Amino acid sequence: MIRRPLLDVSDVVVRYGPVVAVDGATLSVGDGELVALIGPNGAGKTSLFNAIAGVLRPEEGSVRLDGEPLDGLPPHIRARRGLARTFQGGRLFSRMTLRENLEVAHYERGRSGLASGCLGGPLARRDRHRDRRLAGSVLEAMDLADFADLPCASLPFGMQRRAEVARALCLEPRILLLDEPSAGLDPAESAALAATIVRLRDTTGLAVLLIEHDMTFVMNISDYIYVLDFGVSLAEGTPQQVRSDPAVVAAYLGVDVVA
């Protein structure tokens, strides 16, 4: 099968001083694919993720979205091109309500500017109407409607993770980058979130790249898995292939393959 890559990451190298965090990682995500990037702690997953999002600049390698190079572009421009991300620690606007968070996320998709906003002109009103409609439908789709008018700081932790995915969706992205979405969730919440992500992909055809520490979370839902260890691609393939790969097992369980 030839996969048409939407996101194409090739030979990315990230160094922090003498430490090589990512050493020539290559991966690609096709349209509507759910791809996972896994690896043990310190494998370089988050560094690679940040290089894709544009938060840090890789020394080598390139990142392409639908054939167009993103190299050198700042994170907010990448976001406007359709690359939405969530944060491991969560970066919700905690004093604003969930609905407001979602509406802000759609801001850059509108066409009205500052002047129109200050005057309250028709363009700004139309855009605001669109923001609200989209936020409303995403809230429904993510089962968050009951929490919409609460300040984010007061949401339970599990809801905040879900809220962050919802906010990223309001950017109307082409690909969704999720940084350890299940971190800190209990098994039930984690399973619910996994189900939501799969449903999203199935209903909207959105491409998803998720970083996970937790193998069980990704095994059931991913189409394709990349395994990273010490900054190097260790293995890749379908969940079946990866699960039975001795190098992966060794990396995760700390067993020496040869022995």
Place this chain on the structure above:
Amino acid sequence: MEMVRLAVAGLPAGGMYALAALGIVLIYRATGTINFAQGAVATASAFVFDLAWTEHDLPVLVAALAALAVAFAFGLALERLARAIGHGNVLAQVIATLGVQGVILAGCERIFGQEARVVPTYFPSGSINVAGVFISYDQLAVIVAAAALSATVGLALTRTGLGTSVRAVSQNRLAASLAGLPVQRIEGISWAAGTVLAGLAGILLAPLLFLDTYRLSVFFLVKPLAAAVVGGLVSLPLAFGAGITIGVAEGVLSRYTALPGLTETVPFVMMLAALLVRRSFRSELSPAPLSKNPAIRPGTGRFWPGVTALCAMVAVVPALSPAQTVTLRLTISFTLLALSLVVLTGWVGQVSLAQGAFFGLGAFMAATLGNRAGLPFGVVLVAAPVCVVPFAVIVGLPAVRFRGLLLAVVTLAFGSLCSASLFEWKTFTGGLDGSHLPSPSLFGVDLSGDRYTFVCLAVGGLVFAGARNLARFRCGGPLFGVRESEDGAQALGIGVTATKLIAFGISGAIAGLGGTLFGYTTGFVSGAQFTPVLSATIFAVTVVAGVESLWGAVLAGAIFTVPSGETVQLLASIAVIVVLVFLPGGLTEARRRFIRPAIRRRGADVVSAGETPVERQDEVVMAPAPR
């Protein structure tokens, strides 16, 4: 040779900047707070010393001890205040130190009067000759004292047990307290030591300066702060070296008298250079927002109270006495000044202590365009604020990299640069003589008297409505987003840099518009009206009134205009401190607590659900989970 002489002449001042800077660094290292009252403490000590020595003829040492005791007492008081506000709310602590500064300065004016005094030197006259350069004994004493004290502080921090404890507390407060260190006492000692250093600087330098409350407090605040920032607010040797360098550079530049205030550019330039070279600062420099309560989106309130208030004003204007009319116009000008802070600090989270300078720039631009260039009032009203925008954007540039306290310091330095240099520039402002503004007229219609008041009301109403729309409509979202989380906003495609700079531009324009109205109200403007103290006061007053709310700006404008005289200022400064301790969100937030409690209640339900037994927590979490 002349250069060397001037450089040496700058050494004593440099030594004092260094001492006061050490005080700032000491307090910052132990508590994570910048003490903006440092200059005021130095000033108060100098005054007390002068009182005890010159007026009551006490021995020099006794007088010095009395002055240092006052500085020590201020240190302890500041520590109690910081503790009352609570560790972690650094921004509120910093504003409280601004309030303390107000209390000290107003108190000094009330007790010691407003005239500048001259303190006779307490060292024997005479000088020594070092390779052809004469250094007087008092200069020498100041230099030696500064060096000795700095060395002592440095050694105490690195070589004694107490010094180690201070460093431990500064690096990790929680861990230090878990390790059994008396954190509060250590913080208290640091505050007291920091203010005593400022007091020493005040006493030692007093004979070399005129005692003038406001000039002195700015003098002892901005320059030591600049030195401290060069040292990253943590390095004692760097801060010391920078203090000396600033003094020497000022000495050398003082020969170029043709450019007024050239010496005043030194601290600002050094600070900017240090900020651009330095890569990172400690995380406390981006403090948490003032209020942790859910933000009610500005501009979502009802429209009719504003319209009613405006109509009522219009109806009342003809019945006002001339003095009351002027008060009303001033209130509108200062409301705009406060509103510029609401947009910048309240909505985008950028602290600025330069708003008074933007206000003054607006007034002088209006004077230049309206009087000298002879442009009509209608054009000036638009052009003067627009001319302020570039300045505001340039001041905002450091905000791209640094947030919070550091930004407060940079903007303060810019404000002081403006007031000491740009506003003294004769061709622009008329120097000491000030500038006059013509009586406003539009299309041949005379706009003096009540008509001008209507113009002020109309302009104020329009800006209020525009800002309300800005917050209400979509543009508000990115602004608040940048305040809440820069990373989060960036990930949503919002250009954080652009947003901040635009906010600075808008804020500068609003402040400049306020200044323009102010200029046409008073008909005369001079540099002395737009000191950094104006910026600090309007900042404190706006925060107290409610920095996130447009009505807070109106309240701040009224509070700011009505008081005059030291007694009222003293009370106002005390009010600032009281409000910070008991109502960190400001007065308008208190109003919300009573008038719109529904949101708070609903928010509280979910929070308490998270803390109560597990079954309920599960219920809340699982209820909306997908099938």
